[in-house]
Amino acid sequence: MTELDQPGRPAEPQIVRPYGDTTGDGRVQVSFTLPVPYGTARQRARAEGAALQLAAKMGLEPAMVVHAKGIGTDFTFFIVYGRVGHLVDLSEVIVAEREFPLLAAAEVNLRIRSGLGRKLVVVGACIGTDAHTVGIDAILNVKGHAGEKGLEYYREIRVVNLGSQVAVPDLVARAAAEGADAVLVSQVVTQRDAHIANAREMAGAFAAAGPRRPLLVVGGPRFDPAMTASLGVDKVFGKGTTPGEVASYLAYTLAPADSIGVGA
């Protein structure tokens, strides 16, 4: 417990400034590069002046260029310390509420183990004529995407990657055969809205196959997460989704934690 948590302390201020070494001093450090040369004495003076101008426009005043170095012939790198005049109003801070908490791989595994008591089975595919497996592979392959390992990396997730151009009836049959908890479908090709038609066809086929269908997740760069209901699926992931987000969503949805404190 830190001092801040001690009872009897005055209420936390709503307005704060950056803290350098004294309350309210507003001191910060930034670094950036400008496309200006740092060769001759005159160029150096101009480059530092340019950095100070940018610092002032960022709200740093007074500011001090503590380091400047030419990179190649056309660029200069700066480190600047300064006092920022802006105030932070904590009452205006909005915390985006994600419907599910982002979990580390170990937490996902733990949650599946304790919540499900067995491996979570994911069947993935590109359906229809779409041969672009880049999306589904980025999410499923160990290799992963954006510095995050894919779902195959998670010890408690069993991945069945059916690849591309999978027919919807085959996907439904395979999902049943594998005992899939979730089906992940990626669609990259969007000509004539093929991605939407394919997703609806898939959702319809699973609905027709019986009441106990797996969780249906679709993803692709042209999907809008607001389309979930109209597509008849449980979750839509758009552009820039990482494997960790998908794993967290699956664990959150399919292996509900009975304990408290998860996902603060």
Place this chain on the structure above:
Amino acid sequence: METASTGPDRAVARRLNLDPAAVREARELARRAGQPIVDMARTHTTVSVERAVLRLAGLRGADEDGMPWVNRLADAVRRGTGLERGVALPAWDALLSGNYPDLGALARAAAAGEVQFRIPDGADAHAARGAAAAAAAGGIARIDAQRAAREAMIAQTSQPRMPWIYLIVATGDIYEDIPQAQAAAREGADIIAVIRSTGQSLLDYVPEGATREGFAGTYATQENFALMRAALDEVSRELGRYVRLTNYASGLCMPEIASLAGLERLDMMLNDCMYGIIFRDINPRRTFIDQRFSRQIHARAGIIINTGEDNYLTTADAVDAAHTVVVSQLLNEYFGKEAGLADSQLGLGHAFEINPAVPDSFVLELAHAQLVRELFPDAPLKYMPPTKHMTGNVFAGYLLDAFFNLAGVMTDQSILLIGMMTEGIHTPFLADRDLALENVRYVREAAGRLGESFQPVPGGFIDRRANEVLGEAVRLLRRISAEGLLEAIADGTFGITRRPADGGRGLDGVIEHADGYFNPARDILEGAQRNLPGDTPPAAMSEIGA
């Protein structure tokens, strides 16, 4: 000019008391584990091996949908006669008997369904073989000429001193990559790697032409290779230092990419024996067959391969799995030499990935790095920086990268991939790259001589740890050689994934040879290998004097 070598600049210092019997046993076990795989690779071909033959014979270009003519022609031959005897015999028979002016015209006609392929015999077969052999020899001659051109360029400029500094560019747009690569070379990079577009390894064709769009990388195409090599030649002359170009011969088109690399004078290629299997779920058989042919090409072209052992440590714990790195290196060495690569072409990979919170983590890193250095004294080892424990605290990351550089300098590593403090956060800024180069320059200048005084105490912590990892590697190799490598891969021995021999992508592109299988490129590559004594590779590199 001082002697250029791709091994370490000076003889590797012996710093450990490794048990020579254990080292011998490890190599023997790797051979035993690899031999059945080589036997399989000798008696099978793949669609990509056959397409590589067509590429070496000069077939370029693509149809209006961007599908390369090599794919269209190989597919047509496969439908007509199968590929069990290779693409060359039926293709050149059709070329001669149909009086097509060139392979391109044949491919267009075949794609339109106008060609009836057959397996010729007698004089027709003889003529087809002769024409195919001449065409393949043309491609190999171009590879030889590019190798000579590399040697000439190095003589004209200079061989950079080791460790070579390896930097990555990847914008997706080859015309953006070029100025970035040139700038990186001017900032001190000795090797430029152009990262490929995400998922290219899973395409069963090589895209065509100069490309300006990619997913987190730039497509590997013949035209992109040529453009970048020309740009680096320009900057090499300007700097008086030969700047090497690297790309990726991995995935479903490994043999074709290797051929294009030879034709366009790339200098190093990522080319691991198991990476595609473990991390991309490519079929194991497909991978091993493809990698053998691609390594035969690399051997001929004087290309240094880079293996991907660093990847194991990004999924498994770097202390617990240290021995799997050594096992994979020994397998890569066996497969590489079998395919004709010299020691000086084996850029075996390893990495600085131990959790910095582990006590003595740096000392453990030294033990691992020194072990690899001494196991492969003549190999241009590629040492990879921390990625897994880079947290977003760029200041702490910068410190960790400095320790990585120090370990690299102290243990005589040959190629240092530059660590970025922004690893895992975003594509490095211009300034991040400059700071990373400043880091390695400082360590190299400040501690370059430290290696000569680095002598771990015999029986001390480093010595014991190195022997322990070697012992674990031998035990694992015993298991693998008893069980079979394909079975071990299926059991999830490497990385953490199970990859059965009949699973994964690309198995439908694997074809067992029938009697009379004919591959004119392979005949030339293996003929050259047979004609040389001992284990000297087909082309003992003059580039690489040692």
